[in-house]
Amino acid sequence: MSKTIITISRQYGSGGREIGEKLANTLGIPFYDNKLLEVAAKESGIGKELFEANDEKNPGSLLYILGMQYSDDMLPFNHKLFLAQFSAIKKIASEGPCVIVGRCADYALKDFNNVLNVFIHADIEKRIERISKELNIPDKKANEVIIRVDKQRMSYYNFYTSQKWGRAENYHLCLDSMALGIDGTVELLKKFVELLEVRD
Amino acid sequence: MSKTIITISRQYGSGGREIGEKLANTLGIPFYDNKLLEVAAKESGIGKELFEANDEKNPGSLLYILGMQYSDDMLPFNHKLFLAQFSAIKKIASEGPCVIVGRCADYALKDFNNVLNVFIHADIEKRIERISKELNIPDKKANEVIIRVDKQRMSYYNFYTSQKWGRAENYHLCLDSMALGIDGTVELLKKFVELLEVRD
Numbered sequence: 001m002s003k004t005i006i007t008i009s010r011q012y013g014s015g016g017r018e019i020g021e022k023l024a025n026t027l028g029i030p031f032y033d034n035k036l037l038e039v040a041a042k043e044s045g046i047g048k049e050l051f052e053a054n055d056e057k058n059p060g061s062l063l064y065i066l067g068m069q070y071s072d073d074m075l076p077f078n079h080k081l082f083l084a085q086f087s088a089i090k091k092i093a094s095e096g097p098c099v100i101v102g103r104c105a106d107y108a109l110k111d112f113n114n115v116l117n118v119f120i121h122a123d124i125e126k127r128i129e130r131i132s133k134e135l136n137i138p139d140k141k142a143n144e145v146i147i148r149v150d151k152q153r154m155s156y157y158n159f160y161t162s163q164k165w166g167r168a169e170n171y172h173l174c175l176d177s178m179a180l181g182i183d184g185t186v187e188l189l190k191k192f193v194e195l196l197e198v199r200d
Numbered sequence: 201m202s203k204t205i206i207t208i209s210r211q212y213g214s215g216g217r218e219i220g221e222k223l224a225n226t227l228g229i230p231f232y233d234n235k236l237l238e239v240a241a242k243e244s245g246i247g248k249e250l251f252e253a254n255d256e257k258n259p260g261s262l263l264y265i266l267g268m269q270y271s272d273d274m275l276p277f278n279h280k281l282f283l284a285q286f287s288a289i290k291k292i293a294s295e296g297p298c299v300i301v302g303r304c305a306d307y308a309l310k311d312f313n314n315v316l317n318v319f320i321h322a323d324i325e326k327r328i329e330r331i332s333k334e335l336n337i338p339d340k341k342a343n344e345v346i347i348r349v350d351k352q353r354m355s356y357y358n359f360y361t362s363q364k365w366g367r368a369e370n371y372h373l374c375l376d377s378m379a380l381g382i383d384g385t386v387e388l389l390k391k392f393v394e395l396l397e398v399r400d
Contacts, residue, residue: 172379174368184395
């Protein structure tokens with residue numbers, strides 16, 4: 001069995017979640033996407049729906065706060081949610097190898113030495129095609145959703161990590177998922193993990 | 201024999217050139233680093249030393265021009281050098297699979313459909329270690345050289361391509377060369393090429 005913890009950051013519509021799930025199945029290790037929020041809720045005693053409502057959204061953005069019409073005391077509470085999630089990520093990682101998608105897991109696990117940080121991206125045209133099909137919406141609408149979600153993810157990541165989302169140097173490996181397709185990308189990642197573990 | 205053209209952009213000291221050369225040997229295809237300048241010189245009739253003096257330096261930067269004390273008419277001439285290089289890259293690529301390091305080859309080959317664009321990076325500490333050993337200079341000096349060379353490369357790339365050097369989305373694959381080491385990185389790239397060619 002694999003001993004590596006793999007974190008996956010991903011552009012919306014790039015297939016990053018699907019790749020993560022297939023990789024976890026291939027390696028026989030647990031997969032955490034929004035299942036992570038359940039762990040954070042259970043550990044912290046805060047309602048899961050609050051984690052869901054604030055998932056990967058930057059609490060520091062004034063525009064976001066105004067847009068959501070939150071009261072001022074929401075700001076520290078959002079930070080509290082982030083810290084509970086951060087602590088859930090560390091707990092999960094200390095239990096053994098797994099795949100974690102999004103939620104600044106790469107940053108939360110900075111002190112772990114068996115972590116492989118991956119960023120998955122794809123051309124905007126391909127992502128529009130995927131999201132348009134998945135949500136059954138027209139291309140124009142899919143484009144708008146992609147831009148909005150990616151802006152939220154970027155803002156959330158940059159705010160909490162003081163790094164830049166999507167800059168190659170933050171990750172061990174960045175991949176255009178359309179170059180090899182979903183299954184080819186999973187195979188390449190599996191090879192990366194094998195080479196990494198032979199090296200240790 | 202491989203049919204893919206591989207372009208490698210790289211942070212200074214990341215081992216990108218060495219990885220490119222080893223990959224070319226493994227795949228049995230030609231390798232172009234500054235050998236490319238010879239081709240450009242031969243094709244254009246412009247002296248090779250002029251290509252060397254301006255290699256991967258941004259002609260649009262006023263500070264660079266002032267620093268080099270060039271006369272005003274050097275500006276269009278630098279562009280001429282770039283175009284000659286651009287055309288040499290296309291000529292080389294049209295002759296068959298190869299590995300080309302640096303010089304905006306990814307951008308020059310935008311219209312080719314058998315190109316794999318790679319970016320190689322590594323932690324600054326590891327790069328200082330490599331360059332300090334390679335050039336036999338103290339760590340502090342190595343750090344200065346790395347910052348200067350990377351600034352030149354970034355500026356040259358951003359000026360000519362209107363893309364951002366080192367942003368994951370410009371490349372099919374970005375790799376931290378220290379995660380798997382030089383040989384492991386070569387093996388992973390070989391696997392990528394194999395998966396890519398099986399897919400075609």
